[in-house]
Amino acid sequence: MSETTGMGRRSFLRGGLSVAAGMGAFVAALRPLADMDPDDVPSMEGFLQKHYKEMNETEMNQALARIAKRVEDRYGVVPNVRDVRSQEGVEFVYALNLSRCIGCRRCVHACVAENNQSRSPEIQYIRVLEMPRGTLDPEQGNHNYDRPTVPDEDHFYMPIQCHQCANPPCVKVCPVEATWTEPDGITVVDYDWCIGCRYCEAACPYWARRFNFAKPEIPAEQINPEMAYLSNRPRSMGVMEKCTFCLHRTREGKMPACLEICPVGARKFGNILDPESEVAQILRTKRVFVLKAEQNTLPRFFYYFDERYPQGGREQ
Amino acid sequence: MKAVIPVVFLLLAAAFLLNASPGQADLPGTPEFDRQLLQVGSNRDAMSDPPYAIQAGLQMTCAECHGLFDSKPGSGRSEHKQHGHISLSHGMNNSCYGCHSQQDRNKLILKGDEEIAYADTPLLCASCHGTTFRDWERGMHGRTNGFWDKERGPQVRQTCTQCHDPHSPAFAPLAPLPGPNTRLMGEPVDQDAHHGGHHNPLDLSGLKHAWEAQNHE
Numbered sequence: 001m002s003e004t005t006g007m008g009r010r011s012f013l014r015g016g017l018s019v020a021a022g023m024g025a026f027v028a029a030l031r032p033l034a035d036m037d038p039d040d041v042p043s044m045e046g047f048l049q050k051h052y053k054e055m056n057e058t059e060m061n062q063a064l065a066r067i068a069k070r071v072e073d074r075y076g077v078v079p080n081v082r083d084v085r086s087q088e089g090v091e092f093v094y095a096l097n098l099s100r101c102i103g104c105r106r107c108v109h110a111c112v113a114e115n116n117q118s119r120s121p122e123i124q125y126i127r128v129l130e131m132p133r134g135t136l137d138p139e140q141g142n143h144n145y146d147r148p149t150v151p152d153e154d155h156f157y158m159p160i161q162c163h164q165c166a167n168p169p170c171v172k173v174c175p176v177e178a179t180w181t182e183p184d185g186i187t188v189v190d191y192d193w194c195i196g197c198r199y200c201e202a203a204c205p206y207w208a209r210r211f212n213f214a215k216p217e218i219p220a221e222q223i224n225p226e227m228a229y230l231s232n233r234p235r236s237m238g239v240m241e242k243c244t245f246c247l248h249r250t251r252e253g254k255m256p257a258c259l260e261i262c263p264v265g266a267r268k269f270g271n272i273l274d275p276e277s278e279v280a281q282i283l284r285t286k287r288v289f290v291l292k293a294e295q296n297t298l299p300r301f302f303y304y305f306d307e308r309y310p311q312g313g314r315e316q
Numbered sequence: 317m318k319a320v321i322p323v324v325f326l327l328l329a330a331a332f333l334l335n336a337s338p339g340q341a342d343l344p345g346t347p348e349f350d351r352q353l354l355q356v357g358s359n360r361d362a363m364s365d366p367p368y369a370i371q372a373g374l375q376m377t378c379a380e381c382h383g384l385f386d387s388k389p390g391s392g393r394s395e396h397k398q399h400g401h402i403s404l405s406h407g408m409n410n411s412c413y414g415c416h417s418q419q420d421r422n423k424l425i426l427k428g429d430e431e432i433a434y435a436d437t438p439l440l441c442a443s444c445h446g447t448t449f450r451d452w453e454r455g456m457h458g459r460t461n462g463f464w465d466k467e468r469g470p471q472v473r474q475t476c477t478q479c480h481d482p483h484s485p486a487f488a489p490l491a492p493l494p495g496p497n498t499r500l501m502g503e504p505v506d507q508d509a510h511h512g513g514h515h516n517p518l519d520l521s522g523l524k525h526a527w528e529a530q531n532h533e
Contacts, residue, residue, distance in 0.1 A: 120345030
């Protein structure tokens with residue numbers, strides 16, 4: 001009997017089991033799609049969107065309209081999304097006075113509020129290290145300090161954020177050119193082009209890049225509606241983000257949010273190509289250093305000191 | 317034996333289906349804090365020029381009050397008098413008339429002889445803190461708010477007394493805002509238990525503990 005059909009009970013069961021297993025595995029692999037938020041599904045136009053540098057004006061305006069609609073759908077806020085371009089004759093430089101910083105972390109949270117970072121999981125661009133006096137080794141720093149008041153007598157404070165390098169390792173390693181340096185010195189990410197490989201995060205010696213491991217969560221009432229394509233528009237899960245010197249503010253002549261909030265005036269920002277700018281004068285006259293100079297990253301973020309307090313403590 | 321492979325696949329499929337969607341894990345977010353602290357403004361109000369106080373419902377300038385009740389030179393302040401709330405902690409500069417004019421109460425006194433207006437306070441500070449004043453003039457000391465590009469908008473410079481209390485100029489300590497709270501960083505280490513408060517930000521040993529804590533709750 002079995003020879004006539006060519007299919008025995010045993011081989012039928014084995015074949016059936018294989019088919020069932022294959023189908024089961026296929027369904028299981030697709031299972032996460034069932035939980036996908038419908039507004040996470042890209043439209044055909046969004047899917048076919050070109051790289052930032054390749055979009056013409058019409059395409060950019062369509063992309064900005066898509067972003068605005070998504071923000072409105074998700075947060076109920078009508079945003080002002082723009083594509084703010086860099087200006088001729090401007091190169092941005094940041095200078096931070098280590099003699100003045102008191103480690104109050106106002107900058108960290110002003111940055112989060114300005115740039116629409118995820119609150120849960122928490123993403124912050126600025127990390128303030130509490131450093132023992134007598135060393136500049138960031139490995140000696142502690143960012144989890146929790147004191148009733150700062151500053152502590154025995155420590156100084158060193159905030160670290162993106163150094164906007166002139167020789168950026170993060171840009172070199174990107175396999176899809178989703179990150180690049182703009183003419184005004186700001187390294188940016190096209191969040192719609194990033195594939196989330198995190199090579200740039202590994203390459204950065206300043207630990208300045210952040211990855212959206214989960215869907216970003218921002219309370220709708222805390223959304224900053226002033227947005228730019230290359231800076232603070234809301235990001236998606238699976239893409240990198242980083243400090244952009246608040247380019248939606250600074251390319252319109254304003255100061256970055258971290259500087260505005262600093263209660264002690266430790267943060268200085270401006271155009272290094274203007275010899276009268278605050279940063280140009282700091283670089284000319286102050287004792288300035290860059291972090292990890294041996295990495296040859298050529299940062300546009302400088303630390304400096306005041307000449308004062310020979311005791312290394314408070315003024316007598 | 318060959319049936320083992322499909323069975324393994326089936327078990328895997330079942331496992332994926334049962335626990336397919338971790339969804340949005342309950343990840344640690346930022347603790348709540350007073351969002352008013354993120355309002356940009358000067359740290360304190362500078363004195364008006366001429367300065368005044370409101371006494372018994374009347375707005376009186378310094379000179380008006382001192383014209384009625386003059387204080388004798390060298391009598392100093394006491395807690396029971398008008399300026400008792402001022403605590404003077406300005407290093408060697410520990411007398412009222414080091415900065416305030418004894419003749420014209422609406423004026424300050426520069427180097428003991430030249431009267432200047434309250435609006436020119438930075439000049440008075442400069443008579444001792446010359447290097448700091450030089451830095452401030454160039455924008456290297458103190459707060460600069462508004463626009464870095466003065467052609468596109470106003471720039472606001474804070475003067476000395478908008479940050480420093482002239483009677484006690486050291487910057488008052490502040491309570492810090494919440495520290496980082498990402499899962500990758502694990503639990504904050506006890507600063508003092510670790511030698512010298514050392515914490516390696518690249519040490520991911522906290523990851524394992526955080527992961528275990530997450531999955532055993």
